[in-house]
Amino acid sequence: MTELRGRVQQFGLASVMRLGTELDRSGCLTISEAGMVGQVLFAPGRVVAASVGEERGQPALEFIALALAEGDFVYSDRVSPSIEPNLELTAHELQVELEELLARPKRQGSGPVLGAVPHVAQFQRESSDRQVVLNGSELATLLAVDGRRTTHEIVSSRDPVQALHTLNRLVEAGVIELEPPAAPVMAELAIPIVREPAIPVAAEPAIPVVPVPAAPPPVKTPRRPSKIVRDVVQLAILTVLFVIALRGIVHSVHVQGQSMLPGLHDGQLLLVNRLAYLFGHPARGDVVVFQSPDASDSEFVKRVTGLPHENIRIAHGSVFVDGRLLDEPYTAPTSGIIDTQLADELSIRVPDDSYFVLGDNRSVSLDSRLGWFVRADQLIGQAWLSYWPLETWGLIAQPRVAEIPSGAPGVVQPPKLVADSTPEVVQPGLSVVGSTPETVAATATTVVVTPTTQPTVPAIRTLLSGSVKDQVGWPSDPNGTAWLDGDSYRLTARQPRRFVAVSAPLGGAYTDIFVSAAFHKIGGPPGGGYGIIVRDEASAPRTGIDQDGRFYVAEVGDRGEVGLWRREDDHWVEMLPWTRAEAVRPGGSINELTLRAVGQRLNFEVNGTEVATVVDAALQSGRVGAFVGGEFNDVVLDRFAVDQPPGAVQP
Helix, strand or coil, X not given: CCEEEEEHHXXXXXXXXXXXXXXXXCEEEEEEECCEEEEEEEECCEEEEEEECCEECHHHHHHHHHHCCCCEEEEECCCCCCCCCCCCEEHHHHHHHHHHHHHHHHHHXXXXXXXXXXXXXXXXXHHCCCCCCCCHHHHHHHHHCCCCCCHHXXXXXXXXXXXXXXXXHHHHCCCEEEECCCCCCCXXXXXXXXXXXXXXXXXXXXXXXXXXXXXXXXXXXXXXXXXXXXHHHHHHHHHHHHHHHHHHHEEEEECCCCCCCCCCCCCCEEEEECCCCCCCCCCCCCEEEEEXXXXXXXXXXXXXXXXXXXEEEEECCEEEECCEEEECCCCCCCCCCCCCCCCCEEEEECCCCEEEEECCXXXXXXXXXXXXXXXXXXXXXXXXXXXXXXHHCEECCCCCCEEECCCCCCCCCCCCCCCCCCCCCCCCCCEEECCCEEECCCCCCCCCCCCCCCCCCCCCEEEECCEHHHCCCCCCCCCCCEEEECCEEEEECCCXXXXXXXXXXXXXXXXXXXXXXXXXXXXXXXXXXXXXXXXXXXXXXXXXXXXXXXXXEEEEECCCXXXXXXXXXXXXXXXXXXEECCCCCCCCCCEEEEEEEECXXXXXXXXXXXXXXXXXXXXXXXXXXXXXXXXCCEEEEEEEEEEECCCCCCC
8 A cells, every 4th residue: 555644835735636646546635734634536647536524526626725735645545435526637637726726825815724813903093994895705704703713613614615715805805814823832952961070179177157046937928919900800700791691682783785775774783682572572563683584694674564374465565464454654665666576466374473574665675575484483683773874873663553444535455356257255244345345244145246357467578589599699700709609609718817798689778677598518627607797888789808897797607606796897896706506507507597687686596596686776777698707618608588577667
């Protein structure tokens, strides 16, 4: 059995990896540092597997390159049977991949060391006014930085590769600093003492010594601790106990988005009363904070509209509870845009121990109209106090929602639409609206309602559909980045660090638009992505060369990830970083993408499953198109369709 040991830092990770591919045999390379262990499995001339903890394949190889490049290694030709093949890289492909991964820390400065302890940076007075914009994953990672846990402890509690990249971005932004691991204490060298032989000295005459009475030993009086020190210690203990108790009573939440306008604004900071529902239940109209219904770490702020066992009906923007119209003075005026994602004709019953919640800004809010409810065990508490910005300081109003009686003047009940001429049987004592309002007597047993006509809903207008090869006007240059190759329309990033963006063959700019497309990757190294462009402000159609401009792009990667970005001339603004999604088919499989832009909201679906929704007001209208990113990424655009929703707002 062949076995090699050493320190990766002495030889370089690329050299150690190259050794594994050059040996004409199978083997296993194990690298460990700060308790993290990574393994790379080699077959003759190639890499066939990589693993770190729960990570496998390309993410594991990326983590080894970024975090374990200074650890200890052991190479053995005894292959571990627990590793299943999950990679297929030749020696050359491995070398290119490692050069790219190892170059990242050099561009970003010194990256996080697993044994280092991150702590929040102390901003200087002259730079205290600068603003740092953090996304959701960066904020969650920053909250995990407490000055005590090491990088290893932070990244091991979440997706290691994503967490490591997030820490790198926080270091680069100057938000956190890394305290290097303590150097091992070196044992002092024992220096032998050489004693020279004593030189005999002639004895002097003895001098008589007069005895002196010994002085009494000094009496030590015990020193009492300083009163100031004792007071400081007591104050520190009381402060810690107060903070612990306060965290159990109140909770801080950051309002993100515009779903609770006009009462709560984007960026507002709130305190949440955790004890509000300890001995009671939410009331209608309460503003509550709860865990995201999709089992993520997000927290939502919404208003309670329906209580357990109540029947909720929404018709033409009005909310009815058990047949009674709610008076909701806190809601924002509607924008006039028809929201195709949230039903305007909804009838549902609230389950036991659950609540129906809505945002005050109904035109952009994602809430219980999507079919989910808030269980009692998901409630964090009641929104209590706004403390930032200072001009919003004050208690949050919790109005009690009034129910307008069904017989009040001017009140229109939600119509019951009958699909055929079969009479509808109604329970006695209920008010029914058919073609004209009428009251059912309490003694009646049945009421026959005259069938009404279903209002006509404007149809969706199709602007472009079908296979790209049948659509005239797409840019095509075989020597460029986009061209029609037989029955395939190919998009290829031929130059490093340059993306490909092409405009669909449509004239004009669009505000509210639905775009769907089918892509599949046919070549290039692992990584990169492809997706849909909307609201591109370019004055002329894109041909795949321009790198500037302002537009939104929703992407899918061949590693099973999704992301959303906004291009701002020469740089990207990250709205949703690369995030794993089960709906994505990895590798070269076909992925069906749909991006809906309505008002300020972008809704992204992959293969019929919603994967992300982002609210952003930066771009209002523009062209639509296709996008490919990642060096040498080669992608085929199979199908491209563009539809206008009913009532679409155009510039």
